[in-house]
Amino acid sequence: MTFNDFNLADPVMEGIEAMGYEKPSPIQEAAIPIILGGHDLIACAQTGTGKTAAFLLPLIHRLLGDHEADDSIQALVIAPTRELAIQIDQQLEGFSYFANTSSIAVYGGGTGAGFDQEKKALQRGAQVIVATPGRLISHLNLGYVDFSNLKYLILDEADRMLDMGFLPDILKILSHLPVKRQTLLFSATMPEGIRRLTDRILIAPKQVNLAVSKPAENVLQAAYLVYDQQKIALIESLIEGKDLPLVLIFASTKAGVKEVESILKRKKFNVSAIHSDLEQEQRSDVMNRFRSRELQILVATDIVSRGIDVDDISLVINYNVPGDAEDYVHRVGRTARAEKSGVALTFINEKEMGKFKRIEAFLGSTIRKLLLPVHIGEGPSIESYERSGNFRKNFIGNSRGKGGQRRNNNR
Numbered sequence: 001m002t003f004n005d006f007n008l009a010d011p012v013m014e015g016i017e018a019m020g021y022e023k024p025s026p027i028q029e030a031a032i033p034i035i036l037g038g039h040d041l042i043a044c045a046q047t048g049t050g051k052t053a054a055f056l057l058p059l060i061h062r063l064l065g066d067h068e069a070d071d072s073i074q075a076l077v078i079a080p081t082r083e084l085a086i087q088i089d090q091q092l093e094g095f096s097y098f099a100n101t102s103s104i105a106v107y108g109g110g111t112g113a114g115f116d117q118e119k120k121a122l123q124r125g126a127q128v129i130v131a132t133p134g135r136l137i138s139h140l141n142l143g144y145v146d147f148s149n150l151k152y153l154i155l156d157e158a159d160r161m162l163d164m165g166f167l168p169d170i171l172k173i174l175s176h177l178p179v180k181r182q183t184l185l186f187s188a189t190m191p192e193g194i195r196r197l198t199d200r201i202l203i204a205p206k207q208v209n210l211a212v213s214k215p216a217e218n219v220l221q222a223a224y225l226v227y228d229q230q231k232i233a234l235i236e237s238l239i240e241g242k243d244l245p246l247v248l249i250f251a252s253t254k255a256g257v258k259e260v261e262s263i264l265k266r267k268k269f270n271v272s273a274i275h276s277d278l279e280q281e282q283r284s285d286v287m288n289r290f291r292s293r294e295l296q297i298l299v300a301t302d303i304v305s306r307g308i309d310v311d312d313i314s315l316v317i318n319y320n321v322p323g324d325a326e327d328y329v330h331r332v333g334r335t336a337r338a339e340k341s342g343v344a345l346t347f348i349n350e351k352e353m354g355k356f357k358r359i360e361a362f363l364g365s366t367i368r369k370l371l372l373p374v375h376i377g378e379g380p381s382i383e384s385y386e387r388s389g390n391f392r393k394n395f396i397g398n399s400r401g402k403g404g405q406r407r408n409n410n411r
């Protein structure tokens, strides 16, 4: 499935492209059509699954189609903490850059000036409000927030909101909202309290359940920050002189696979490659030789990775960072099958840092970066990795100040 399959409006697709997303995550595949279909939704999904985009993308699309004035509040997103509200707001800012969705962030910063800014913004109105419950209640109590045109309510991390004692606040906020609306509830877990809440506030909801898949625990995962021209030398130093019966190297393109194969062949490694230019028969032949250990190293593209079911692969090398977390988990899962342990190493060049960071965010963990062997020289620095992938800084610039200011990007 691709993002094209959702038939989202062009400005939303441009936002997706600018954010660098290539393929919808499983929660996005499941939730986006339901939301576009106008149904209430209960989604069981943790942070890291891509749940934020799962509700923001259809929301921005629907808002483009609704012809309400830009200053009438049409959607409310409630999140338990300031940090989460900030993250949602930042993603909204990125995705809606081309759609011109106006939004207000109401999560406070503790200062009186911040509160006044939020108040002014709320009085002017905007299409989307992203808020924490307590702060929103303070504004609601003062009587200037007009929710009469609201059509969408999103409760994010609902289980956490209940744990933090926000139920009375949420019920109070709900009493200010029109009954006819679409309600989406996201929660990592579904305890009894959440069930009771969903029974009360959702109408005929559809439900999706998605936990993020993670590589098996017995895979040792690590990565190298490495320039392209250092990669072959790194492979040599990883393989030479070690007892590694089966090594699988993934490269992203057919040309890459062929190149790695031919360089390793020239260096007298026992290697062959598998890619879509080969006839089925030739592929089977290579696979059989790999399975029977006649071949030590197999170089492959992602396209064929799903067909590779060979136990006992001791080392998987990602010559390029995989396109997304699903592909990463899939490639890494080629090792450590059948309870055995294995090692999966990913090569990250200077252009792929942001992509790998997103994979780490999906997995909810940071993968250890190893130092290159001294004879290979220095690779890209870890500092450059830490700085990479900052979409807001690189793309949007500072188009909006702190919470409370109304944003309406003019192209």
Ligand code: AMP
Pocket: 020, 021, 022, 023, 024, 025, 028, 046, 047, 048, 049, 050, 051, 052, 053, 324, 358, 361, 362
């Ligand atoms: P979330 O679960 O919404 O907190 O998202 C976790 C991370 O995954 C965030 O850094 C998102 O930017 C990123 N992400 C979400 N969906 C995708 C996607 N389809 N492709 C690539 N990255 C994504």
